[in-house]
Amino acid sequence: MALLRMKEIRQMTPEARTAKLKELQDDLLHERGVAAMGGAPHSPGQIRALRKNIARVLTVETQEGATKQRAPAAGKGGDGT
Template structure:
């Protein structure tokens, strides 16, 4: 899954934002599952980047809802 920056998130449609948020949320659950099972992730910074991208998407969704 790709990590989106703010300018990339603004270019996505409402449907695409929802789809990407769902995909990233699922990936975050999987990554956290690996860590909680005692395994090491391939990229330790990945969880942080996923969380931040989800936050960017939700921020854009709220901005569009309030505009």
């Protein structure tokens, strides 16, 4: 599991981000299942890394969603009239 950098995530297309998010969530589900059954994880920090990567992807999606909503309102003049 490689560390995803914010720069890399922002360069992805929305479809690629959605696919990556699904992949990360599936990996996390698998790792949690292994841990719940008492098995030793391949890497002790992998669950934490997966959670952080999921949070990074969701953060970028939220930021881009807020930017898209805010952008049309910026062209109205800004004086409130």
